[in-house]
Amino acid sequence: MTTVLNAKLGRRWKKPPLVQRPWLRWVLALGFIVYLIAAIGTIEVNWMRVYEGLDRGAAFVIAFTSPDFTSRYTDIKEGMTESIIMTVASTVVGIAISIPIGLGAARNIAPLPVYMVCRGIIAVSRALQEIIVAILLVAIFGFGPLAGFLTLSFATIGFLSKLLAEDIESMNRVQAEAVKATGASWTQWINYGVQPQVMPRLIGLSIYRLDINFRESAILGLVGAGGIGATLNTAFDRYEYDTAAAILIIIILIVIALEYLSGIIRARVQ
Amino acid sequence: MPVSQKGPAKVWQRRSRNQSLAHWAMWLVGTAIFVYCWQFISEATTWFFVWDAPRIANDIWTRATPPRWEYFAQLGRPIWDTVNIATLGTIISLFLAVPVAFLAARNTTPSAMFIRPIALLIIVATRSINSLIWALLLIAILGPGVFAGVVAIAIRSIGFCAKLLYEAIEEIDESQVEAITATGASRWQVMVYGIVPQIMPAFAGISVFRWDINIRESTVLGLVGAGGIGLQLSSSLNVLAWPQVSLILLVILFAVVISEWVSAKVRGAII
Numbered sequence: 001m002t003t004v005l006n007a008k009l010g011r012r013w014k015k016p017p018l019v020q021r022p023w024l025r026w027v028l029a030l031g032f033i034v035y036l037i038a039a040i041g042t043i044e045v046n047w048m049r050v051y052e053g054l055d056r057g058a059a060f061v062i063a064f065t066s067p068d069f070t071s072r073y074t075d076i077k078e079g080m081t082e083s084i085i086m087t088v089a090s091t092v093v094g095i096a097i098s099i100p101i102g103l104g105a106a107r108n109i110a111p112l113p114v115y116m117v118c119r120g121i122i123a124v125s126r127a128l129q130e131i132i133v134a135i136l137l138v139a140i141f142g143f144g145p146l147a148g149f150l151t152l153s154f155a156t157i158g159f160l161s162k163l164l165a166e167d168i169e170s171m172n173r174v175q176a177e178a179v180k181a182t183g184a185s186w187t188q189w190i191n192y193g194v195q196p197q198v199m200p201r202l203i204g205l206s207i208y209r210l211d212i213n214f215r216e217s218a219i220l221g222l223v224g225a226g227g228i229g230a231t232l233n234t235a236f237d238r239y240e241y242d243t244a245a246a247i248l249i250i251i252i253l254i255v256i257a258l259e260y261l262s263g264i265i266r267a268r269v270q
Numbered sequence: 271m272p273v274s275q276k277g278p279a280k281v282w283q284r285r286s287r288n289q290s291l292a293h294w295a296m297w298l299v300g301t302a303i304f305v306y307c308w309q310f311i312s313e314a315t316t317w318f319f320v321w322d323a324p325r326i327a328n329d330i331w332t333r334a335t336p337p338r339w340e341y342f343a344q345l346g347r348p349i350w351d352t353v354n355i356a357t358l359g360t361i362i363s364l365f366l367a368v369p370v371a372f373l374a375a376r377n378t379t380p381s382a383m384f385i386r387p388i389a390l391l392i393i394v395a396t397r398s399i400n401s402l403i404w405a406l407l408l409i410a411i412l413g414p415g416v417f418a419g420v421v422a423i424a425i426r427s428i429g430f431c432a433k434l435l436y437e438a439i440e441e442i443d444e445s446q447v448e449a450i451t452a453t454g455a456s457r458w459q460v461m462v463y464g465i466v467p468q469i470m471p472a473f474a475g476i477s478v479f480r481w482d483i484n485i486r487e488s489t490v491l492g493l494v495g496a497g498g499i500g501l502q503l504s505s506s507l508n509v510l511a512w513p514q515v516s517l518i519l520l521v522i523l524f525a526v527v528i529s530e531w532v533s534a535k536v537r538g539a540i541i
Binding site for chain 1: 300303304307308310311312314315316319320323326327330350351354357358394395397398399400402403406407410411412413415416417420463486487489490493494503507519522523526527
């Protein structure tokens with residue numbers, strides 16, 4: 001101890017480095033710089049095009065100060081209603097499906113074969129992007145909100161089941177055991193032993209997912225799966241930035257409202 | 271404890287009468303809303319196509335298998351672009367997110383009255399708009415290409431990173447900050463020696479986590495023309511080259527799994 005201290009005596013204190021081994025630190029830093037140079041080198045930026053686009057960028061920023069809600073009022077209203085309806089319906093169906101899958105994916109309640117199947121469903125649902133699922137479902141089911149509804153329900157399953165299963169796996173065993181000891185049947189056991197423990201988190205997650213589904217529903221229209229995305233895309237294509245700004249403002253306001261609501265509800269159930 | 275009278279005996283109930291009435295009403299309203307939503311979707315759907323769906327799905331499946339493996343030779347550059355979009359976008363967004371996070375955290379913001387709401391607005395606005403919409407917008411301004419994708423990912427990630435980071439800053443141990451302040455350190459020295467070391471693990475975790483999400487998002491940015499492998503996906507879809515589409519989807523799936531694995535490993539090593 002004293003030799004270590006003596007060796008340090010009279011020297012200035014230096015901040016300990018993030019990576020302890022010096023060679024690893026240098027290799028990481030050097031590799032990172034080489035990668036950055038290679039990556040930036042392969043990006044072609046047409047600065048003339050960017051310079052010409054700056055006017056349009058400025059026009060868009062200005063459009064936010066004078067958004068135009070009126071001239072495309074019916075389109076915006078229809079798109080928004082469709083988005084909201086898709087969001088609500090898909091969240092409800094997604095929750096309804098993800099509860100049994102979540103139960104099946106919790107190792108402490110489900111037998112191994114059921115566990116493997118449910119984890120498999122979750123993995124598939126999480127690995128596939130919403131927009132890719134939407135493209136496939138539009139090809140299969142045709143244009144319209146049904147494809148969007150199915151996409152969002154599918155995405156909800158992966159998200160909610162995984163988090164629900166993790167919550168069930170980390171629950172307090174004692175309560176569940178006590179209910180089982182009274183001679184409760186399996187459904188009674190789940191209903192009185194498990195459900196009260198995970199309910200607050202399930203409600204919180206469901207509202208969070210409602211929020212995510214709404215945000216995602218705004219882009220599904222790009223590939224023809226219904227919602228406000230189609231209107232937004234048209235507005236960009238026609239350079240109607242004031243309409244686009246109006247739509248974006250509505251989306252942001254709804255997201256803020258949902259976040260506020262979820263804060264209130266989560267504070268109440270916990 | 272709510273009980274109900276059943277003959278001479280009292281039976282335990284989960285809810286009192288008012289509670290169960292309120293519960294029932296809530297379910298009624300919920301069901302009504304859902305039925306209304308379903309009716310709306312059902313009216314907007316051409317059910318003939320839906321009944322035809324199994325046949326179409328089968329048709330697409332037979333067209334898409336087996337994937338056209340030779341096409342993989344042309345995917346090298348798009349994959350490199352996709353990774354670059356995600357990585358450079360994450361790096362830029364971290365540079366932008368750090369100041370926003372310090373302005374938004376209650377214990378470091380210079381003014382809780384004026385600057386904090388602006389920082390929070392930036393966080394909400396960038397977070398609530400999807401990266402595809404940012405890409406659409408930036409393509410109109412910057413022109414199509416990888417650059418628009420990088421900027422779209424960067425802007426979209428600010429909100430996410432800044433939100434998680436400012437929550438980490440608000441949870442730091444104040445006594446360490448106080449100890450540094452007591453040595454007579456300046457505001458910046460307090461920042462560097464008192465606050466930054468405490469949030470460093472959270473910062474590293476957030477960056478890797480966001481990089482993982484950005485890999486996912488950058489694979490589809492090409493659908494609107496912002497570079498990466500999505501560009502190949504969209505052109506293959508446009509000419510209905512299903513064997514190429516299935517190969518690209520496999521590559522995307524593989525990339526997503528790899529990036530999730532890397533991010534889980536790195537986060538496991540940090541925390």
